[in-house]
Amino acid sequence: MMANITTLAALDTFAAVCAEKFQTRMSQTGLLTVYLKGDLGSGKTTFSQHLLWHLGFSGKVKSPTYTLVETYEMTSSSINHFDLYRLDDPEELEYMGIRDYFVVPTRNSEFGEIQPPQLNIVEWPERGEHVLPQADLSLYFSFDGSHRTVTLVEATDTLAFDIAQTLQEHTDVAIQ
Numbered sequence: 001m002m003a004n005i006t007t008l009a010a011l012d013t014f015a016a017v018c019a020e021k022f023q024t025r026m027s028q029t030g031l032l033t034v035y036l037k038g039d040l041g042s043g044k045t046t047f048s049q050h051l052l053w054h055l056g057f058s059g060k061v062k063s064p065t066y067t068l069v070e071t072y073e074m075t076s077s078s079i080n081h082f083d084l085y086r087l088d089d090p091e092e093l094e095y096m097g098i099r100d101y102f103v104v105p106t107r108n109s110e111f112g113e114i115q116p117p118q119l120n121i122v123e124w125p126e127r128g129e130h131v132l133p134q135a136d137l138s139l140y141f142s143f144d145g146s147h148r149t150v151t152l153v154e155a156t157d158t159l160a161f162d163i164a165q166t167l168q169e170h171t172d173v174a175i176q
């Protein structure tokens, strides 16, 4: 499934629908991992910014290019935004404690501590191949100089279909 992203407004609409669907899914599973793939400048960080705003974050969204990860803690969710472009070796992920970021948050602790559901979004996941855990959904961003598209690919279930259907029925973002 592919969405045509003609303008920044269309990207915002796409991000709004993703935010809603991701929030529902995260609430069910506790943890959702989404890979953001595509060439330099194809719109991965811009999408992440709009997604974070639609998930309730109101501050400045920084590109995690140098820090590898930026974390946003909110009451309804905790979001880790990774950018692995500058990773030289996937092994470096072990040193940054990558596994800790992929532990499903506890929701019914005997101490009454309830952690919000977690979303991991990863730019340049290819750089972490074999060490980085698998994604639930991959979004492929493409920009050929005039047209922008996002292709949704999912191995196991219906999140991509659900997003595409809502875009088709309730927005002016065209789906192919």
Ligand SMILES: Nc1ncnc2c1ncn2[C@@H]1O[C@H](COP(=O)(O)OP(=O)(O)OP(=O)(O)O)[C@@H](O)[C@H]1O
Pocket: 005, 006, 007, 008, 011, 038, 039, 040, 041, 042, 043, 044, 045, 046, 047, 123, 141, 148
């Ligand atoms: N849908 C869009 N409409 C118009 N401009 C866009 C859109 N998406 C992204 N841009 C612009 O394209 C430029 C590059 O986008 P962005 O930084 O999000 O790319 P990226 O995929 O994160 O690149 P990198 O791989 O370098 O991290 C930015 O100036 C951004 O404003």
Ligand SMILES: [Mg+2]
Pocket: 044, 045, 046, 063, 083, 123
């Ligand atoms: Mg980026």
